[in-house]
Amino acid sequence: MSALMEISGLKKYFKTRAGIVKAVDDISFEIEEGSIMGLVGESGSGKTTVGNMIIGVYRPTSGIIKYKGEDISKFGEKRPKWLRKDIQMVFQNPASSLNPKRTVRQSLALPISIHRPGAPVTKTIYDLMDIVDLPTEFIDRYPDELGGGEKQLVAIARALATEPTFIVLDEPTSALDVSIQGKIINILMKLRKEFGLSYLFITHNLSLMSNVADTVAIMYLGKIKEVARTEEFFRQPLHPYTKLLLSSIPVITDDEERLKPQKIPNIGEISGALHIPKGCSFHPRCPFAWELCEDVDPPLLDLSKGHLCSCHLYSSGSDSSAAQKSQVSE
Amino acid sequence: MDEGAERILEVKNIMVGYKVYEGELKVLREVSFYVLKGEKVGIIGESACGKTTAMKTVMRILPSNSIVWGGQVLYKGKNMLAMSKKDVTSLRKHNLSMIFQDPSSALNPVFKIRQQMYDIIKYSSDERLTKEEIHERAIHYLKEAALPEVERILDSYPFQLSGGMKQRVNIAMSLVSARELLIADEPGTALDVTIEDQIMRLLKTIVEREHISIILITHSLGVVKGFVDRVYVMYAGTIVEVAPTKSLFSNPLHPYTRMLMDSVPRLIGGGVPEGIPGVVPSYLDPPKGCRFITRCPFRMDVCGQSPPDLREIDQGHYVACYLYNEGRS
Numbered sequence: 281m282s283a284l285m286e287i288s289g290l291k292k293y294f295k296t297r298a299g300i301v302k303a304v305d306d307i308s309f310e311i312e313e314g315s316i317m318g319l320v321g322e323s324g325s326g327k328t329t330v331g332n333m334i335i336g337v338y339r340p341t342s343g344i345i346k347y348k349g350e351d352i353s354k355f356g357e358k359r360p361k362w363l364r365k366d367i368q369m370v371f372q373n374p375a376s377s378l379n380p381k382r383t384v385r386q387s388l389a390l391p392i393s394i395h396r397p398g399a400p401v402t403k404t405i406y407d408l409m410d411i412v413d414l415p416t417e418f419i420d421r422y423p424d425e426l427g428g429g430e431k432q433l434v435a436i437a438r439a440l441a442t443e444p445t446f447i448v449l450d451e452p453t454s455a456l457d458v459s460i461q462g463k464i465i466n467i468l469m470k471l472r473k474e475f476g477l478s479y480l481f482i483t484h485n486l487s488l489m490s491n492v493a494d495t496v497a498i499m500y501l502g503k504i505k506e507v508a509r510t511e512e513f514f515r516q517p518l519h520p521y522t523k524l525l526l527s528s529i530p531v532i533t534d535d536e537e538r539l540k541p542q543k544i545p546n547i548g549e550i551s552g553a554l555h556i557p558k559g560c561s562f563h564p565r566c567p568f569a570w571e572l573c574e575d576v577d578p579p580l581l582d583l584s585k586g587h588l589c590s591c592h593l594y595s596s597g598s599d600s601s602a603a604q605k606s607q608v609s610e
Numbered sequence: 611m612d613e614g615a616e617r618i619l620e621v622k623n624i625m626v627g628y629k630v631y632e633g634e635l636k637v638l639r640e641v642s643f644y645v646l647k648g649e650k651v652g653i654i655g656e657s658a659c660g661k662t663t664a665m666k667t668v669m670r671i672l673p674s675n676s677i678v679w680g681g682q683v684l685y686k687g688k689n690m691l692a693m694s695k696k697d698v699t700s701l702r703k704h705n706l707s708m709i710f711q712d713p714s715s716a717l718n719p720v721f722k723i724r725q726q727m728y729d730i731i732k733y734s735s736d737e738r739l740t741k742e743e744i745h746e747r748a749i750h751y752l753k754e755a756a757l758p759e760v761e762r763i764l765d766s767y768p769f770q771l772s773g774g775m776k777q778r779v780n781i782a783m784s785l786v787s788a789r790e791l792l793i794a795d796e797p798g799t800a801l802d803v804t805i806e807d808q809i810m811r812l813l814k815t816i817v818e819r820e821h822i823s824i825i826l827i828t829h830s831l832g833v834v835k836g837f838v839d840r841v842y843v844m845y846a847g848t849i850v851e852v853a854p855t856k857s858l859f860s861n862p863l864h865p866y867t868r869m870l871m872d873s874v875p876r877l878i879g880g881g882v883p884e885g886i887p888g889v890v891p892s893y894l895d896p897p898k899g900c901r902f903i904t905r906c907p908f909r910m911d912v913c914g915q916s917p918p919d920l921r922e923i924d925q926g927h928y929v930a931c932y933l934y935n936e937g938r939s
Contacts, residue, residue: 322802322803322804322805323773323802427889429889457656457657457829458656458829458870458873458874458885459656459869459870459873459885459886460885460886460889461873461875461882461885462873462875462882462883462884462885463884463885463887465875465882466882466884469882484802484803485875486803486877487874487875487876487877488875488882490875490876490877490878490879491875491876491879491880491881491882492882510879511879514877514878514879524804525803525804526877528803528804528806528807529803529832529877530806530807530810530830530831530832530833530835530836531832531835531876531877532831532832532835532859532871532874533876533878535876535878536876536877536878539877539878540877546804546807546808546811549772549774549775549804549805550772550802552772
């Protein structure tokens, strides 16, 4: 498989009156064709900013977003039509991402008429509704007349209307009840298979990622702290922050309880993006931190076949000494 | 939990709804539950299942278009629904309080925490307190909510605090008057998972130390499992199952409970479950019998005729479902 999306050295700084906010600070990752990348982090970690740069809402401060081999960051906010057709987005809250004054038909007709000239509009709308499992009698309803899950299905159908190859999913189910979440996710999984789509799945829900993602990346204050194939990620999480996240998840079965890493002391909160701690940005919350962590930001290193982690526990000297250190502190 | 303990709150068959343009929303249908002294009780269900309406009924803070058709809310044996406003106010001052889901909207954005904290302390005290006493108490409660740098917090506006800090301030405020019963409506839902974990631990420590009873409203099965002694499962304004937490998770009985548990994606992977087909029925014209009938894969003729009663299947484990009526008498 080749990389469909290659992101390298991506940065987005916002100038504010209070100072410069480094929302995304030098991140790199690849998304393979047909795969799902889970981008996980707390609020304020910069994950949505990454999605917004990929979709073209923000122009990156620096860095490259290569899509199908071409650097698309150079277009900034003015993207060519083919690109807008290729990359689509589904937002968190369908109640605000759909125009309340447009019916399902109107919401779906616009992208079809722009990006698929010549296609029979009404028939295409029916097809799209069918694909996302929406009853076709909803076609002339307004968003207000639909349930939360149904609204999100309309938003998904709207993203599909342009026949994209890549979709940024920004917390598509976190505004929905867990009983509805399954249906939406399974439709997204079916669509990926059917149309060979690739997703960047932005979320804070690690349990969900364990079930759907091929690769998981953890973001904290604008930086990637750990990346690994999903199975490896959950079997052997390395970064203390990942361990903290995993051990904080409330679970309902004993099997899950056993998978969780040992409880890490949970202290402090994510800092504001204006005052990112020096060195490793996680050090004020990290129970294993020592002097080095306060001064030097650890590089993101490949520790074993694509399992990347940015932590001094693993970067200073040999693996065994690092493992020992972690043992001692625990 | 000690069976002989006092029932600090007992809600009996409350029927509550709302008057809207289209007619009457019949939300709560004969909802009953109780809380023992020092007990941690969870109420779980999807959005729009009447969890918050039930709590608002208890606090007597229902909006003006609400209708209470019947039932009793007994606080230490006295019916709050029949109480005078003055008596209810007195209860809210000294005995019970509530924490809301969204910490930002629960605080007034234009006043500093100092002003808001002082006001609540003055309000819930019967004697006249000196400035120093008020300040001392404010510091005491903020510290109890594990807030650092309390003086700085007092001088902050809500927007200057993070979501987790705001929720801690809300907890501190509720502790001023919740000396017996605390109602927490999704206290961690709006927060990140690591902060939610901190908040839930804090709440647990406080209520256990102070022997305060708590009702935790949530839609998260995981949070309920780690927190409460006993769980009420609510669906569409009815209680469908009640059980000690352990019993509920090891042996869920009601089809709704089972399907809800199956819907939660597991950390260990294995694919995303389908969830529960359909939606919560409209309260304008809810099903006459079991309200889960529209989504239940096991529905029978009898389910549509009259609502099933809660029956005890195991010790303290009750379920309202006709599937459990036969074979056990």
